[in-house]
Amino acid sequence: MTFNYQVGGSLPADAPSYVERQCDRDYYNLLKERKYCYVFNCRQMGKSSLRVRVTHKLQAEGIVCATIDPQKIGVEVTCEQWYASAIRSLVGDLDLKSKFDLRSWIRERELLSPVQRFAEFIETVVLQELDAPIVIFVEEIDRLLSLKFGMDDFFGLVRSFFEDRPTKPDYNRLTFSFLGVATPTDLIQSHNTSAFNIGYAVEMAGFTLTEAGQLMQGLASKVANPQDYLAEAVKWTGGQPFLIQRLLGMMEKELAGIAPPENIAGWVENLVQERIVTNWESQDAPPHLTTIRDRVLSVEEKLRGRMLGCYQQVLEDGELADDRSEERSKLRLTGLVVRREGKLISYNPIYRAVFNNAWVEGQLADLRPEFYGSAFRAWRDAEEGQNQGFLLRGQALEEAEVWARGKRLSDIDEQFLLESQEFEKNERNRELESERLARETLEEANCILAEASKKAELSLTKAQKRLQHFVKEEIQAKNRLSMAEKLTRQMQLAGISLGVIAGVIVIGVLAWSSNTRKETLRLIEKEKQQEIEKAKQIAEKETHAAQETKQAAEQELNKIKKEIDKRNYEIKELNKSYDNKIEDLKKETNKSIQSVTNNANKTIEEKDATLKRKNVEYSSTRARELIVNGVIAAQKGKIQEALKYFSESQQYDQNVKISSEQWYQLCWNGNVFKVSKAVAFACEKAVEEAYKDNTSEDNIALYHDSRGVSRAVSGNHEGAIEDFEKYIARYRKRSVTLTDQRKEWIKSLRKQINPFTEQELENLRYGE
Numbered sequence: 001m002t003f004n005y006q007v008g009g010s011l012p013a014d015a016p017s018y019v020e021r022q023c024d025r026d027y028y029n030l031l032k033e034r035k036y037c038y039v040f041n042c043r044q045m046g047k048s049s050l051r052v053r054v055t056h057k058l059q060a061e062g063i064v065c066a067t068i069d070p071q072k073i074g075v076e077v078t079c080e081q082w083y084a085s086a087i088r089s090l091v092g093d094l095d096l097k098s099k100f101d102l103r104s105w106i107r108e109r110e111l112l113s114p115v116q117r118f119a120e121f122i123e124t125v126v127l128q129e130l131d132a133p134i135v136i137f138v139e140e141i142d143r144l145l146s147l148k149f150g151m152d153d154f155f156g157l158v159r160s161f162f163e164d165r166p167t168k169p170d171y172n173r174l175t176f177s178f179l180g181v182a183t184p185t186d187l188i189q190s191h192n193t194s195a196f197n198i199g200y201a202v203e204m205a206g207f208t209l210t211e212a213g214q215l216m217q218g219l220a221s222k223v224a225n226p227q228d229y230l231a232e233a234v235k236w237t238g239g240q241p242f243l244i245q246r247l248l249g250m251m252e253k254e255l256a257g258i259a260p261p262e263n264i265a266g267w268v269e270n271l272v273q274e275r276i277v278t279n280w281e282s283q284d285a286p287p288h289l290t291t292i293r294d295r296v297l298s299v300e301e302k303l304r305g306r307m308l309g310c311y312q313q314v315l316e317d318g319e320l321a322d323d324r325s326e327e328r329s330k331l332r333l334t335g336l337v338v339r340r341e342g343k344l345i346s347y348n349p350i351y352r353a354v355f356n357n358a359w360v361e362g363q364l365a366d367l368r369p370e371f372y373g374s375a376f377r378a379w380r381d382a383e384e385g386q387n388q389g390f391l392l393r394g395q396a397l398e399e400a401e402v403w404a405r406g407k408r409l410s411d412i413d414e415q416f417l418l419e420s421q422e423f424e425k426n427e428r429n430r431e432l433e434s435e436r437l438a439r440e441t442l443e444e445a446n447c448i449l450a451e452a453s454k455k456a457e458l459s460l461t462k463a464q465k466r467l468q469h470f471v472k473e474e475i476q477a478k479n480r481l482s483m484a485e486k487l488t489r490q491m492q493l494a495g496i497s498l499g500v501i502a503g504v505i506v507i508g509v510l511a512w513s514s515n516t517r518k519e520t521l522r523l524i525e526k527e528k529q530q531e532i533e534k535a536k537q538i539a540e541k542e543t544h545a546a547q548e549t550k551q552a553a554e555q556e557l558n559k560i561k562k563e564i565d566k567r568n569y570e571i572k573e574l575n576k577s578y579d580n581k582i583e584d585l586k587k588e589t590n591k592s593i594q595s596v597t598n599n600a601n602k603t604i605e606e607k608d609a610t611l612k613r614k615n616v617e618y619s620s621t622r623a624r625e626l627i628v629n630g631v632i633a634a635q636k637g638k639i640q641e642a643l644k645y646f647s648e649s650q651q652y653d654q655n656v657k658i659s660s661e662q663w664y665q666l667c668w669n670g671n672v673f674k675v676s677k678a679v680a681f682a683c684e685k686a687v688e689e690a691y692k693d694n695t696s697e698d699n700i701a702l703y704h705d706s707r708g709v710s711r712a713v714s715g716n717h718e719g720a721i722e723d724f725e726k727y728i729a730r731y732r733k734r735s736v737t738l739t740d741q742r743k744e745w746i747k748s749l750r751k752q753i754n755p756f757t758e759q760e761l762e763n764l765r766y767g768e
């Protein structure tokens with residue numbers, strides 16, 4: 001058989017480019033020993049090829065094999081339809097069609113639930129009609145998990161088959177094996193149902209250099225030392241099955257037209273950079289790197305941030321302990337990392353170059369709100385000890401906490417939020433402390449003011465009382481002075497009256513002698529003078545005492561006034577000191593706020609260009625995400641929703657790359673869900689892009705086949721015939737049944753008969 005590197009798709013059992021690994025031997029031995037097992041890994045790791053190879057070996061030893069492929073059944077089906085389709089698949093693979101009429105058998109059991117019918121089919125039909133050991137493979141297990149009615153009952157039933165082995169010996173001949181992108185915990189999601197805890201895990205790893213030795217065959221005719229080229233391919237791809245076949249195929253083509261390079265390592269590195277890494281999205285045909293990207297984007301948002309944070313740690317530190325947490329298990333299923341000795345490491349240098357730290361930052365930036373993202377990046381990029389100015393606070397922090405609620409953020413995001421919360425708490429404490437100090441200072445000033453006011457009022461009251469006393473004394477002194485003056489005047493009047501009386505006496509009493517008269521007058525005058533002098537002295541003394549009392553009262557009053565002025569001055573100084581403290585606190589706070597504001601403004605200005613670039617990247621990423629959502633919707637049969645997604649993607653990014661595979665998914669599912677006219681443009685684009693992208697012959701054949709169905713339904717019979725003929729000519733995975741089917745279509749179209757009845761489209765939908 002001619003040796004060809006095959007990129008994508010299942011390899012035939014006898015393909016020379018198939019590489020046998022340890023997982024081949026493990027898988028074969030487990031199934032031969034009739035042990036339930038599962039092969040869970042990321043996409044394009046060779047799971048389907050492994051199943052084909054192991055099936056071939058088991059059948060050679062007399063073990064009957066059958067496959068349930070959810071991809072052929074679809075996801076937009078009812079529970080009844082799914083189980084009926086699964087039974088039909090088993091009937092075909094187990095060669096029971098001649099012994100079993102599916103329609104009548106189901107009608108006879110219409111009162112049973114779909115799960116009960118499937119259980120009865122296994123027990124009364126499969127195990128009764130077949131005596132040999134039986135292995136049933138269930139592929140694309142992740143598609144089962146997206147069914148709208150849930151599959152807990154199915155997995156519970158499979159577990160019951162295993163548990164019935166001790167009591168029902170026939171069940172020892174029956175073995176189930178699951179393959180897909182999932183984890184064992186995904187299989188039964190209800191908290192009310194026991195976990196799916198049976199079976200053995202088959203670990204798949206990349207090719208080692210020794211295992212990949214046979215892949216040198218494709219280069220043996222081109223170079224003398226193919227082992228050196230193979231070693232470089234293993235180094236760059238980590239032995240990833242899809243990537244190594246692609247890279248070796250590139251080498252084979254490149255070496256056909258040139259002399260072997262002297263520097264093999266440098267030549268291979270340039271080839272990887274130019275043909276795989278640079279502009280990888282436009283060169284990724286058939287899709288591989290975009291499949292990984294889409295797998296990352298398909299992880300629910302609340303978990304995606306933490307998963308990307310784990311991957312970022314792997315990029316930065318080279319490894320990360322695998323605690324088998326949900327986010328690390330999801331990261332493994334993307335294919336970006338592998339588990340070695342309990343640690344997660346990057347799968348290969350190509351993934352590290354494409355999905356590098358800048359790419360991760362872009363994805364994380366898309367998850368973060370703009371106000372949060374700009375502050376986060378400024379904080380992260382600032383030097384240690386100088387990044388507090390970029391922490392969130394106030395309303396921004398509250399909004400960030402609302403956004404983060406329920407999400408599993410990366411470690412560095414959690415650190416940023418934690419430091420922001422701690423800083424906010426400390427700032428609040430400082431504000432409360434400042435308020436407390438200001439309040440205490442104010443209370444102290446008020447106490448001093450109250451005490452001073454109290455003392456001043458007491459002193460003033462005493463002064464007023466003393467003043468009143470002195471005023472009273474002064475009034476009394478004045479009254480006494482007035483009385484003295486009055487007495488003086490009376491005495492003067494009295495002197496005049498005595499003189500008159502003396503004259504009368506002299507005249508009347510002639511007998512008085514002159515000496516006696518003079519002595520008497522002298523004594524009277526003297527007495528009068530003495531009385532007057534005494535009255536004056538008393539008045540002057542009282543007046544002087546009153547003046548001294550008044551002067552003392554005035555001095556005391558002045559002293560009290562000075563004391564009050566002193567207290568007022570002290571109060572004024574205290575108020576001034578308090579005002580200064582308040583002003584200093586305000587200045588310090590304003591200065592801190594201004595510093596933070598300046599730093600934030602500076603960072604915003606510096607990051608403006610980056611934010612604009614991120615907006616462009618976001619638009620591109622959002623456009624790609626919408627296309628992925630469109631493909632998923634199309635696969636579910638929601639064609640109008642898929643068309644809406646594809647249209648919206650153009651609004652985000654008119655230049656977004658839609659691969660031929662994505663156009664094909666929209667085209668094919670539109671056909672089988674009976675809306676061919678609505679997706680006719682997608683069928684044309686699938687074929688057009690396939691030739692541009694240098695897609696494999698098999699894929700081009702499939703795209704022509706899909707467009708042929710669309711053309712036939714739309715009435716373009718000649719175009720449809722041309723497409724089906726190209727399918728027959730190009731498709732390398734020859735299947736007599738499929739080829740004969742297309743030939744029958746061509747015959748009908750040449751008779752101007754549209755072969756695509758509703759029943760025929762229904763059969764295509766379920767892979768018949």
